[in-house]
Amino acid sequence: MLEIKNLTVGLPSRAESGFDTMLEDVSLSVEAGQSLGLVGEAGSGKSLLVHAIGGLLRPPVVPIGGEILFEGQDLLSMPPDDRRLILGEELSLVLPGGRIRLNPLEKVGRQIVRVLRDHHPEMAKAEALERAIQLLDRVGIPDPDKRALAYPHELSGGMAQRTVVAMALANSPRFIVADEPTTGIDVTIQRQILEDFAGLIREDNVGLLIVTRDLGIVAHFCDRVAVVSEGRIVENAEVRTFFKEQQHPVSQELMRATVLERQKAAEWSAAAASR
Amino acid sequence: MTTTDTPETVDSFAASGDGRIHGLRRMLFRKPGLTTAAVYGGVGIILLLTVIGPSIGPWLADAGCACGWGSEQIDSGHALEGPSGTHFFGTDRSGQDVFSRVLAAPRINLVIALAATALSVVIGVPLGLLAGYIGGRALAATATSELIMRFMDVLQSFPLFVFAVVLVAVRGQSTEIVIIALTIVNLPVFARLARAEMLTVREQPYADAARILGHGNFRLIFRHLAPNSVASSVATVPMVIGFVILFTASLSFVGAGVKPPTAELGGMIRVGANNMVTGEWWPSIFPGVALGLMVLIFAFAAQDIAARMRAVKRAEGLMSAETSVEAG
Amino acid sequence: MTLIAKGLNALLSPFKAMLSSPFIRRRLLFFLPQLFIVTIITFILLKLVPGDIVDVLLGGLSTEVQRNSLREDLGLNDPVISQYFTYIDGLVHGDLGKSFFTGQSVAHDFRDRLPATLEFITTALVVALLIMIPLGIRAGSPKQTGWTAKLDRALSKVVTFYGLLAGSLADFWLALILIFLFYATADIVPEPGGYFALGAEPEKTTGFNVIDSIIHGDGGALKSYVGHMVLPVATLVFVYGGPILKMTITSMAEIQSSAYVENARGMGLKTGTIRWMQFRNALPPIITIIGVIYGFLLGGAVLVERIFSLNGFGNYGVESVLQNDFLAAQSFMLVAAIWVMLVYLIVDIAHAALDPRIRL
Numbered sequence: 024m025l026e027i028k029n030l031t032v033g034l035p036s037r038a039e040s041g042f043d044t045m046l047e048d049v050s051l052s053v054e055a056g057q058s059l060g061l062v063g064e065a066g067s068g069k070s071l072l073v074h075a076i077g078g079l080l081r082p083p084v085v086p087i088g089g090e091i092l093f094e095g096q097d098l099l100s101m102p103p104d105d106r107r108l109i110l111g112e113e114l115s116l117v118l119p120g121g122r123i124r125l126n127p128l129e130k131v132g133r134q135i136v137r138v139l140r141d142h143h144p145e146m147a148k149a150e151a152l153e154r155a156i157q158l159l160d161r162v163g164i165p166d167p168d169k170r171a172l173a174y175p176h177e178l179s180g181g182m183a184q185r186t187v188v189a190m191a192l193a194n195s196p197r198f199i200v201a202d203e204p205t206t207g208i209d210v211t212i213q214r215q216i217l218e219d220f221a222g223l224i225r226e227d228n229v230g231l232l233i234v235t236r237d238l239g240i241v242a243h244f245c246d247r248v249a250v251v252s253e254g255r256i257v258e259n260a261e262v263r264t265f266f267k268e269q270q271h272p273v274s275q276e277l278m279r280a281t282v283l284e285r286q287k288a289a290e291w292s293a294a295a296a297s298r
Numbered sequence: 299m300t301t302t303d304t305p306e307t308v309d310s311f312a313a314s315g316d317g318r319i320h321g322l323r324r325m326l327f328r329k330p331g332l333t334t335a336a337v338y339g340g341v342g343i344i345l346l347l348t349v350i351g352p353s354i355g356p357w358l359a360d361a362g363c364a365c366g367w368g369s370e371q372i373d374s375g376h377a378l379e380g381p382s383g384t385h386f387f388g389t390d391r392s393g394q395d396v397f398s399r400v401l402a403a404p405r406i407n408l409v410i411a412l413a414a415t416a417l418s419v420v421i422g423v424p425l426g427l428l429a430g431y432i433g434g435r436a437l438a439a440t441a442t443s444e445l446i447m448r449f450m451d452v453l454q455s456f457p458l459f460v461f462a463v464v465l466v467a468v469r470g471q472s473t474e475i476v477i478i479a480l481t482i483v484n485l486p487v488f489a490r491l492a493r494a495e496m497l498t499v500r501e502q503p504y505a506d507a508a509r510i511l512g513h514g515n516f517r518l519i520f521r522h523l524a525p526n527s528v529a530s531s532v533a534t535v536p537m538v539i540g541f542v543i544l545f546t547a548s549l550s551f552v553g554a555g556v557k558p559p560t561a562e563l564g565g566m567i568r569v570g571a572n573n574m575v576t577g578e579w580w581p582s583i584f585p586g587v588a589l590g591l592m593v594l595i596f597a598f599a600a601q602d603i604a605a606r607m608r609a610v611k612r613a614e615g616l617m618s619a620e621t622s623v624e625a626g
Numbered sequence: 627m628t629l630i631a632k633g634l635n636a637l638l639s640p641f642k643a644m645l646s647s648p649f650i651r652r653r654l655l656f657f658l659p660q661l662f663i664v665t666i667i668t669f670i671l672l673k674l675v676p677g678d679i680v681d682v683l684l685g686g687l688s689t690e691v692q693r694n695s696l697r698e699d700l701g702l703n704d705p706v707i708s709q710y711f712t713y714i715d716g717l718v719h720g721d722l723g724k725s726f727f728t729g730q731s732v733a734h735d736f737r738d739r740l741p742a743t744l745e746f747i748t749t750a751l752v753v754a755l756l757i758m759i760p761l762g763i764r765a766g767s768p769k770q771t772g773w774t775a776k777l778d779r780a781l782s783k784v785v786t787f788y789g790l791l792a793g794s795l796a797d798f799w800l801a802l803i804l805i806f807l808f809y810a811t812a813d814i815v816p817e818p819g820g821y822f823a824l825g826a827e828p829e830k831t832t833g834f835n836v837i838d839s840i841i842h843g844d845g846g847a848l849k850s851y852v853g854h855m856v857l858p859v860a861t862l863v864f865v866y867g868g869p870i871l872k873m874t875i876t877s878m879a880e881i882q883s884s885a886y887v888e889n890a891r892g893m894g895l896k897t898g899t900i901r902w903m904q905f906r907n908a909l910p911p912i913i914t915i916i917g918v919i920y921g922f923l924l925g926g927a928v929l930v931e932r933i934f935s936l937n938g939f940g941n942y943g944v945e946s947v948l949q950n951d952f953l954a955a956q957s958f959m960l961v962a963a964i965w966v967m968l969v970y971l972i973v974d975i976a977h978a979a980l981d982p983r984i985r986l
Contacts, residue, residue, distance in 0.1 A: 077891070077892040078891075079888055079891060079892055081883070106894075107891075107894045107895075107896070107897075108894065109894065110891075110892060110893065110894030111892070111893035111894035111895070112894055115893070116889075116892040116893070118885070118888065118889050118892055120885050123884075123885040123886065124885050124886055124888075124889040125886055125889075126886045126890070126903050126907070127886070127907070127981070127982075127983060128903075128906050128907060128980065128981060128982065129903070137895060137899055138893050138895065141893075141894070141895045141896045141899055142894065174982045174983070176982070176983050187889065190889075190893055191893070448656070448659060448660065448663065449663060451660060452660055452663040452664055452667065452963070452967075453667075454966075455660070455664070455921070455963045455966035455967045455970065456664075456667070456959060456962070456963045456966070457922075457924070457925030457926060457940075457943065457958075457959060457962035457963065457966070458922075458926070459925065459926055459928060459929075459940075459944075460925050460928070460940070460943045460944060460947065460955070460958060460959060460962065461959065463943075463944055463947045463948075464671060464947050464955055464959065465674075467947045467948065467950070467955075468671075468674050468675045468952075469674070540793075540794065544794075544796055547796055548796060548798065548929055551796075551798050551929060552928075552929065552932065552944055552948070553948065554944075554947075554948070564796070567796070567798065567799055567802065570802075571798075571802055571933070574802045574803075574805055574806045574810065575805055575806075575809065575810055575817075575818065576810065577806070577810040577811065579806050579810075582799070582802050583803070583806075586796065586799035586802070586803070589796055589799065590791075590794050590795050590796070590799070593793075593794035593795075594790060594791060594794040597790045597793055597794050598790065601790065
């Protein structure tokens with residue numbers, strides 16, 4: 024469904040010798056009804072990949088080679104106007120950051136209405152607003168009909184992030200690319216959103232590419248996992264195999280770090296219990 | 299990791315630790331481009347003219363060049379003559395050589411600009427720092443701070459130009475009064491900038507740290523806060539210099555600035571203004587071009603400094619963002 | 627009666643809503659102390675005149691009797707504090723003093739000149755906005771792909787340079803250049819001097835030249851006015867359009883690289899939707915700079931007024947100073963300062979209307 028073939032991204036090198044690459048020869052593929060977790064350390068190029076998929080790279084950073092095929096169409100070579108019709112409609116992005124992703128001057132309900140009506144001009148305003156409120160409810164926002172009238176600065180960080188998720192889900196996309204979609208959200212709500220994603224994958228055959236630093240999310244919700252390091256995919260494996268044994272040193276390092284965290288958490292809870 | 303950065307910083311994203319620092323260094327000390335070199339070359343030429351400008355005409359005369367003139371010398375037999383081999387920029391209506399005067403004039407303009415800017419920095423920045431530091435604390439302190447800033451508001455709401463003209467008119471036309479008038483005009487600019495920065499800086503963790511360490515107010519302000527609060531004021535200096543040069547010229551143009559016969563760009567434009575209507579363009583055009591160039595060079599310098607400061611700010615933001623990610 | 631009340635109510639309701647905003651209330655509260663400080667400064671200004679103000683006002687040739695009666699008139703024999711209250715009392719009753727130069731009351735002189743100057747600077751500002759805002763939107767959000775990308779990049783370079791240039795040119799010098807080019811050389815505009823050609827003035831009713839020309843059906847006057855105002859307006863547009871353009875570009879570019887515009891693009895919103903979002907968010911600093919310029923121009927267009935011999939408000943101010951007519955100068959400063967403060971007040975209200983975060 025989404026297939027990335029030999030994608031290279033970079034910027035013109037100051038040494039005049041071509042390009043400094045930031046993503047090199049990245050190939051990935053995610054089928055409908057499947058989910059892929061993309062993990063890697065900060066600055067490895069995960070987010071850059073998401074930007075490339077959404078056509079959001081900013082010059083001087085440009086795609087240098089390769090293809091990003093969505094249902095056979097290359098998103099990279101497509102005219103921006105055609106890409107716009109796909110984005111937010113068939114393929115949705117969830118970008119990280121929460122409140123900074125929302126227009127500060129507009130009520131959040133209205134912002135979701137825009138996502139709906141820019142893709143479906145025939146939809147009546149009242150209907151769109153009704154749907155926006157449903158969406159807010161779906162991502163676990165209490166009092167959604169009141170919150171729809173709130174400005175972003177009146178929402179908590181977690182609620183703002185959930186609104187961003189609601190926007191992405193608005194037009195029932197068939198593929199979701201989510202970059203740290205649940206960072207900054209309470210653990211319980213985080214679970215609710217991820218289970219919502221899982222439900223979409225199971226029942227509606229939606230595809231998911233999820234960028235995360237949390238291997239726990241990968242273990243619970245993904246079919247495959249790809250590890251990015253310094254702009255390259257260093258490992259791409261079935262989740263089951265991956266958690267049994269990691270091939271690449273970077274993967275092992277990531278695993279070790281997570282395990283250490285877990286151990287620490289276990290120690291802490293033990294310590295707390297013994298008091 | 300944020301994705302809001304502008305293109306220049308994107309390269310530091312993908313790079314590893316080393317690359318990031320390298321990128322920062324590249325932003326700060328990028329090789330001076332042609333424009334940058336031209337801008338600072340221009341500033342150099344202005345400074346040079348300030349020192350030797352008024353002497354160039356007489357020197358040329360001493361060297362036996364037919365084109366040499368003192369900037370206040372009058373050749374009444376050759377009034378209002380067009381540019382020629384003798385008078386490169388022609389002569390004005392009283393027969394003064396426009397070329398020598400254009401070379402001589404930047405001195406007075408720049409001296410006034412530097413003096414007025416320096417004075418408004420010296421008075422305005424401490425006022426702003428004070429207002430920023432004491433604001434929002436005890437009642438009396440807050441009141442003082444508010445009073446300072448409201449006074450600056452009001453000062454800025456006055457018609458600056460007429461304000462300066464009035465000052466010059468009531469206290470007499472002299473270079474000192476022009477400098478004082480321009481100092482008052484620019485005071486609020488620096489006070490505001492310094493206050494705004496102090497307000498953010500005083501909330502920084504290191505300010506708390508210094509406070510906890512028991513540093514007194516005095517030491518806290520001078521050692522820790524003030525040096526971190528003056529960046530935007532410093533960056534604004536070239537712009538203000540340019541502005542003051544223009545303002546001085548405007549004052550002289552209405553006859554409330556530098557007294558003739560001292561060569562000054564605005565005054566020279568004034569002398570030629572009436573000739574312009576009848577088609578003799580040279581007495582006004584040349585000083586006007588010189589004035590425009592001078593201010594433009596300072597505007598470019600201001601832009602260059604602002605760009606560098608933005609790079610520093612962005613780099614700092616980037617680094618603190620990274621630290622928080624690593625810590626979190 | 628109720629109809630009028632209803633209409634008034636409808637007209638005022640948006641303002642009533644604004645009044646419920648704590649920010650606006652605080653802002654309005656500030657206005658009075660500001661006024662107070664302004665009057666103190668203008669009051670002190672007159673005291674700064676060295677020597678005896680009466681001598682300065684009357685000139686060298688005056689008798690002791692004249693001087694004493696003027697001193698009595700101005701209340702100069704009273705204590706300073708009561709002089710200030712007399713001054714305020716006069717202001718409250720619209721008494722701005724008497725101009726020794728024109729021989730009229732200052733208020734009368736202002737009524738004569740303010741409308742024409744307001745008309746002049748407003749025209750220039752509107753023209754500047756009509757040109758600079760669209761240009762700035764375009765240059766501030768350049769297309770990054772497609773065939774227009776190169777054009778956009780070139781445009782943004784040209785426009786950036788113009789922004790710097792406009793800020794560096796003396797308006798009076800530019801005015802002279804324009805006169806030289808379009809009057810002395812090309813001879814396509816009427817001889818500079820005044821709002822109208824001699825004898826073409828319309829009958830004076832409102833003091834606004836265009837409005838007077840129109841209500842008296844004086845087409846010739848209108849034509850003469852437009853011809854005479856082309857160069858002055860062009861001068862102001864060129865010089866003061868620069869900062870507006872620059873701010874529009876900077877602000878648009880900053881918003882374009884914001885996280886929410888990126889998100890909007892990722893959501894596949896229409897280009898028009900995104901532009902509008904971008905513009906709304908870019909607007910506050912643009913409004914600020916427009917306010918600063920509009921406030922400044924009432925007294926600050928003086929050099930252009932002088933060059934084109936427009937007998938306007940700013941010119942009156944400078945002329946009164948140069949003629950030692952300090953009572954007129956004092957009132958000029960007062961009115962100009964109040965104008966600036968009013969414009970800034972409106973700017974702040976506009977900010978609050980635009981941005982929900984400020985209304986707190």
